[in-house]
Amino acid sequence: MRIDQLKTIGHATPRIDALERVTGKAKYSGDVRLPGMLYARVLRSPHPHARLRSIDVSKALALPGVKTILTHENSQVVWGAGGISGGQQYNDEIKKITKHRRYIFNNPVRFVGEPVAAVAAVNRHVAEEALWLIQVDYEVLGFVLEPEDALRPGVVQIWPEGNLSLNAQNQAQPQVTRRGNVEQGFNASDQVFEDRYTTAFVHNAQMEPRVCVATWEGDKLTLYTPTQGISNCRSDTARDLGMPVEKVQIVSQYMGGGFGNKNQNQDADLITAMLSKQAGAPVKLEMSRKEDFIGVHGRWPTVQYYKVGVTKDGVLKSIQLRGYSGMGPYRKNTGAIGGIDLYQCPNIESTIYPVYTNKTVSGNFRGPEYPQGFYGIESMMDDVAYKMKMDPVDFILKNMTRKSRDEVPYTNYSLEECIRRGAEAFEWKKRWHPQPGSDKGPIKRGAGVSFMAFRSALGRSNAVIRLDAKGQYTVFVGVTDVGPGAKTTMAMLAAEALGVPVSKVSVVWGDTDRCPYSVGESGSRTTIQTGQAVVEAAQSLKKQIAEKGLPKGQDILAASASPNPTLEGKVRAAFGAHFVEVEVDAELGRVRVLKYVAVHDSGRIMNPLTATSQIKGGATMGIGMALHEDLLYDRRNGQPLTAGFYGARLLTHRDAPEIETIFIESDDGYGPYGAKSIGESSKVPAVAAVANAVFNAIGRRMKDLPITRDKILGVLA
Amino acid sequence: MSKTKSKKKISRRKFLKGTGTVLAVATTAAAPPPLEAQRNIVTDPSVPRTTIRVMVNGAERRVEVEDRWTMVELLRDHFELTGTKIGCDRGECGACTVLLDGKPVYSCSNLAVWADGRSIQTVEGLARNGKLDPLQQAFIDHDGPQCGYCTSGQLMSAKGLLSRNPHPTADEVRAGLTGNLCRCSNYNHYVEAVLAAAKGGAR
Numbered sequence A: 001m002r003i004d005q006l007k008t009i010g011h012a013t014p015r016i017d018a019l020e021r022v023t024g025k026a027k028y029s030g031d032v033r034l035p036g037m038l039y040a041r042v043l044r045s046p047h048p049h050a051r052l053r054s055i056d057v058s059k060a061l062a063l064p065g066v067k068t069i070l071t072h073e074n075s076q077v078v079w080g081a082g083g084i085s086g087g088q089q090y091n092d093e094i095k096k097i098t099k100h101r102r103y104i105f106n107n108p109v110r111f112v113g114e115p116v117a118a119v120a121a122v123n124r125h126v127a128e129e130a131l132w133l134i135q136v137d138y139e140v141l142g143f144v145l146e147p148e149d150a151l152r153p154g155v156v157q158i159w160p161e162g163n164l165s166l167n168a169q170n171q172a173q174p175q176v177t178r179r180g181n182v183e184q185g186f187n188a189s190d191q192v193f194e195d196r197y198t199t200a201f202v203h204n205a206q207m208e209p210r211v212c213v214a215t216w217e218g219d220k221l222t223l224y225t226p227t228q229g230i231s232n233c234r235s236d237t238a239r240d241l242g243m244p245v246e247k248v249q250i251v252s253q254y255m256g257g258g259f260g261n262k263n264q265n266q267d268a269d270l271i272t273a274m275l276s277k278q279a280g281a282p283v284k285l286e287m288s289r290k291e292d293f294i295g296v297h298g299r300w301p302t303v304q305y306y307k308v309g310v311t312k313d314g315v316l317k318s319i320q321l322r323g324y325s326g327m328g329p330y331r332k333n334t335g336a337i338g339g340i341d342l343y344q345c346p347n348i349e350s351t352i353y354p355v356y357t358n359k360t361v362s363g364n365f366r367g368p369e370y371p372q373g374f375y376g377i378e379s380m381m382d383d384v385a386y387k388m389k390m391d392p393v394d395f396i397l398k399n400m401t402r403k404s405r406d407e408v409p410y411t412n413y414s415l416e417e418c419i420r421r422g423a424e425a426f427e428w429k430k431r432w433h434p435q436p437g438s439d440k441g442p443i444k445r446g447a448g449v450s451f452m453a454f455r456s457a458l459g460r461s462n463a464v465i466r467l468d469a470k471g472q473y474t475v476f477v478g479v480t481d482v483g484p485g486a487k488t489t490m491a492m493l494a495a496e497a498l499g500v501p502v503s504k505v506s507v508v509w510g511d512t513d514r515c516p517y518s519v520g521e522s523g524s525r526t527t528i529q530t531g532q533a534v535v536e537a538a539q540s541l542k543k544q545i546a547e548k549g550l551p552k553g554q555d556i557l558a559a560s561a562s563p564n565p566t567l568e569g570k571v572r573a574a575f576g577a578h579f580v581e582v583e584v585d586a587e588l589g590r591v592r593v594l595k596y597v598a599v600h601d602s603g604r605i606m607n608p609l610t611a612t613s614q615i616k617g618g619a620t621m622g623i624g625m626a627l628h629e630d631l632l633y634d635r636r637n638g639q640p641l642t643a644g645f646y647g648a649r650l651l652t653h654r655d656a657p658e659i660e661t662i663f664i665e666s667d668d669g670y671g672p673y674g675a676k677s678i679g680e681s682s683k684v685p686a687v688a689a690v691a692n693a694v695f696n697a698i699g700r701r702m703k704d705l706p707i708t709r710d711k712i713l714g715v716l717a
Numbered sequence B: 001m002s003k004t005k006s007k008k009k010i011s012r013r014k015f016l017k018g019t020g021t022v023l024a025v026a027t028t029a030a031a032p033p034p035l036e037a038q039r040n041i042v043t044d045p046s047v048p049r050t051t052i053r054v055m056v057n058g059a060e061r062r063v064e065v066e067d068r069w070t071m072v073e074l075l076r077d078h079f080e081l082t083g084t085k086i087g088c089d090r091g092e093c094g095a096c097t098v099l100l101d102g103k104p105v106y107s108c109s110n111l112a113v114w115a116d117g118r119s120i121q122t123v124e125g126l127a128r129n130g131k132l133d134p135l136q137q138a139f140i141d142h143d144g145p146q147c148g149y150c151t152s153g154q155l156m157s158a159k160g161l162l163s164r165n166p167h168p169t170a171d172e173v174r175a176g177l178t179g180n181l182c183r184c185s186n187y188n189h190y191v192e193a194v195l196a197a198a199k200g201g202a203r
Helices: A018-023 A058-062 A092-097 A124-133 A182-187 A230-241 A267-279 A289-295 A370-387 A392-399 A415-426 A486-498 A526-548 A608-627 A686-698 A709-716 B002-008 B012-019 B022-030 B071-078 B134-141 B151-164 B170-177 B187-199
Strands: A038-044 A050-056 A066-071 A115-121 A135-140 A175-179 A191-199 A211-217 A220-224 A248-251 A283-286 A302-310 A316-326 A348-355 A443-455 A463-468 A473-476 A505-508 A556-561 A573-585 A590-601 A660-663 B049-056 B059-066 B097-100 B103-106 B118-121
Touching: A018 B134, A018 B151, A038 A124, A038 A267, A038 A289, A050 A115, A058 A066, A058 A124, A066 A124, A066 A267, A115 A124, A115 A267, A182 A302, A182 A316, A191 A370, A211 A267, A220 A230, A220 A267, A230 A248, A230 A267, A267 A283, A302 A370, A316 A370, A370 A392, A370 A443, A370 A608, A370 A686, A392 A415, A392 A443, A415 A443, A415 A573, A415 A590, A415 A660, A443 A686, A463 A486, A463 A526, A473 A486, A473 A526, A486 A505, A486 A526, A526 A556, A573 A686, A590 A608, A590 A686, A608 A660, A608 A686, A608 B187, A686 A709, B059 B071, B071 B097, B097 B151, B103 B151, B134 B151, B134 B187, B151 B170, B151 B187, B170 B187
Parallel strands: A038 A283, A220 A248, A316 A348, A473 A505, A590 A660, B049 B118
Antiparallel strands: A038 A115, A050 A135, A066 A115, A175 A348, A191 A302, A211 A220, A211 A283, A302 A316, A443 A573, A463 A473, A463 A556, A573 A590, B049 B059, B097 B103, B097 B118
């Protein structure tokens, strides 16, 4: 459908719940207060690895106001999504075989911040005081922090099977993917380059810390909890607690961000549910900012060894990656390192070791395996381009992916246009220095580029739409609203498909008792999947109206849709390219972003207002990952040193540059009105683009994230 | 605690000036409002407590607080003004920013007792007579809030900024709001919104 035929989609539309967000009326999970509610606090391990010889809660229980205490001795709930063989989506089959089971309280404890006990008391001060009265006798064990160290002989074994995380078949094997033959590829190359890149653990650091309110009515549990997917959270919680799904209600109305940190259910949900059950009263568990940093998860740190072969014309012949991902002591995700597939190359081999360490756990964070992987490979390729005396933009245009994995066509392909449009808008030729580090004086400017392709898969979801006699349409969708504006997008899609203004559409969301299944806000797929269900439900409702006429009196009309579209023989991807100019102060090591252009093909843009916010936000976050963020550990004692906003040095108003956003709109015929993914894709190329710009400015390749002042001063010294 | 004492020395005239609703206060000041019952919080009799009088969004309140409560606890738990958020509870993020006598402060880093004799404005007090503050409208128009969790704090810092500098430059807006983190990182839109509101005469 052509854009000028659309009345709502593609038009900048303020959020339908913006009023609630600017007046303080929006109720977040932490704002929920129930009569007789208790407050909970969690005691966490001060050691990176220790066995609990004994735990004595008697003094804490005797404190007036303390109602109940949970420890590993009286509560053995398995947290399914918390640690799994293979790091894949937890399900009943995986549950049967997984050896590295994670409980809500584990013995031994395997990282600083792991829950040891939880207290519910009449107020938060009493609960905090009670934590000091719990006496734990720890047998302190050895620990290991870095993934490469964890695989060396003689090092402490975090699990009996060793420190290499098991795969889905319970084998201690790395993940290997191959195409062609890399050795033959290197032999056919004119030049071969090798290098090592590392990335740090960075925390999602969403503004809303984890919180949960649990209440039981008979055998029915209700959790008010910030989750990115109420449906998944419900099925996870029901499975972990051995309850029928319909006996669990998840409510997540307003949500203070997640970026992957609030996928699935969390141990906090299970702990709060169990405290509430045992105390016979509603319980609110509030986590501090430090607990949120070390007790949930962040992006897995990586070590990446690349070997790349090219012909003298700068054509890629072979790429080999050996990578190590630090998963913490539980495997919450794959630990993959994405990026090799960005390049057209006949010979590829990737071997990834997901490794257990005694650092905090790694898991989903905006484009889980890509920002760190893209940083590694796109730094490597940028370096190869310079060494081959090529402009990096030309190198990319020559070698970038044209078909997925060199075989499967994309539903549409705009990567070349993204790069050309970006280079033009950015004035690449003017800003890029053919001779890196050539600026005289201490202030050095440079330009960098990177690009991306990001999955935009189709899939299952549901929606219900109801029309009453007053002409008001109500859309029921199981989305939460993490921040991208899903609720508004769903209203806009319904309005467009029904041919009514957005004001005629209200949305019921964020409550499993009222809403049908939705995939959840992860994987940048809510608009594509749940949006498609909304469009199909609207079309079905329109048909009913045509047949039966508008409802009168107490009548209503309702329609539902449960589409599960598939792609045949094609791959759907969003594309993008980021161009960055930086200024490096060689005397202070400070990096400042001067100009930033982000070009994206995310298919048809549903709402330019909110889409722009997502691009700006992702790019800004990427700058933070490139230059600032790191959870540092003391190597002597395994203590995290920089847990919190200040320590992680998130970008502030003063650090954040203007992000110029350009959309290349397309309609590939799939997804609602051609929508593709957007939310995660804006972060994935940002890190590499900044790092490459720093190289162009100072002429030194920064191979370890984050690119902090001390590192810059170090290479320039 | 010397800070507490010096704050308490605030003159009545200054107190009235700070409230912005002199007439209403003049009447209520003569007859103190009744002590509010503890509705939501189970207090501990062994903990030292103080009765305070505080103007909250233009209405005078009298309440007994535990000396250990922070201002944000008082606002959220007792007054049920949950628009003010807790992001870090340690003065790093600004989600809890409120105006104390017209100046932005982190309510997580002030004690409730320090509010005695002073005036607090929260996000709930921005709209007047059902009409949004121009800053609120600009935040809507420019899509300032994404997840919205930092929004109240951004609004209150912006309000404080415009009251002392009604026509800031973009850099002055960034400086004025730099104590308010936004992890959705919608900084560009927030700055645009504040500039637009200032242009429209907001203060």
